[in-house]
Amino acid sequence: MSALNYLTQNELDEFDEVGYLIFPGLLNDDICTRVKADVDQLMVDRENGIKKMMVEYPEMGLVTSEPVIVDRVSDLMGGTQFTHHHIHARWQAPGERGVAWHHDYVQIPQTNRSHLMVHVFMYLDGLNGEVGDLLVMPGTHKRVMNGDAFRQFQFEDLPGSVTVDFLPPGSCIIVHSAVQHARRPKPGGGVYKRYFIDTSYCQEGVLWGSYPNLEAINEKALEMGHDRDGKYAFLYDTSQSFDRLKYIDQLKEANQGSLALKI
Template sequence: MMLTDDQLAAFHDQGFLILPSFFNDDEMAGYKADMDQIQALREAKEPVPYLCQLPHLGPLIVHPKTLAMVEQVMGPGFAFHHLHASRQGPGTPGANWHQDYEQEPQVNRSHIMVHVFYYFNGLNGEVGDLVVLPRTQNTVIANGALGHLGQQVLPGEVVVDDLPPGSAVLVYSALWHARRAKPGGEDRVRYFADASYCQAGVKWPSYHNAQWREILAAARENLGHETLFADDHFFDVRAGKAAWRERQGSLVLDILPTV
């Protein structure tokens, strides 16, 4: 058991949970080495492998502590959705208020989707702060519907700007959150990654990448965990969006019995 009963209750109530010092020094060194390699390849304009194929970031997806924690939150048989990783330095722009729950179109919160935010160098009030709005995870709203708010201060928000290296933040994907840009960071590059997982029981929109099936196949080959990386958790999000945007009127008419 990764989380205590109190932590689980707090997560389900607030929509997020802070986990200081989630990783040890050796693990963090490996993750940062992979991210340095990615940056070097991008700067050299060379092909970048899928993150699941890298020697350290790949196993991060199936880290035993992460999988145990996610299973406590959403039960067994869940799916991996995506992994992102980036180095953030001085001048990195913020990210406006948004939510990351995958659903086309947004109509309910019947199943759980989570993101795990990893801060391998911690947070120190430079580059950007994580800002969350507790208890908004059950509000049904489109992913980008909050963009007009920018990064402004909202009543009740929680600012996360002081975390030790190797910390993690478990977040309901539907929770409203932002990255508020801050000055500084010249002496402390931000190593940030986020991994996302979906509860079993419904078909989820695929990762927004034409190669999503190839990514899952590479993950199965390199990491095992057949169920975690199974294609049949998902439908192709691009095809799904194209279909419902062609539909005129209310989509509910497609599922109502004929009168």
């Protein structure tokens, strides 16, 4: 295992225990301002029916290889290789609906947690409790379960759950993708918009279910220079993934009976 460069051993232990790490104000004002302008443009484009890849927006796409994030993810990966899985981005306004408890660890069927997948939640304008709170259930990454195992609890507080409703601008939370979390809708306050970006990274060594056009996305990311002169080119390698929709029926078919019979 390589030495830690960006995280302390305490942070690593905390991540193993609870499944997430909060970094208040990790992204500086300059990055947040530039990326927010891209998110604004994305929202306008969506209104007008213009569909572009996230990585085609120069500042937003560059976030996929943002060193202050990717270098920390690298420490969590124990120095092993990993790839970029996706970037989602938008802002959320008053009246935004909630998202019920779920996890996002991409595995069909859910059977183990041998390899690490993380999501990075970025709050460019922070959180102020007005539009949506993040709920997380510490430790759930250690218990293998389906993504929707807690769905019936909607956005309720649960015994042991944690509410994150106040963060300064530029805050990032790196979450083990198998941690149960939710977005609790709030009524909104003044003019606050909840700028939200999430990116995701997958450890090498298994095939991860991905979007069907990941290869094209990765090519575009490289073309746009998101690899930062090659330093982060490893993120845009498609060989660690497969089109999950294409194979979902076959995977369900293979998931019958006892694994012991396949030894």
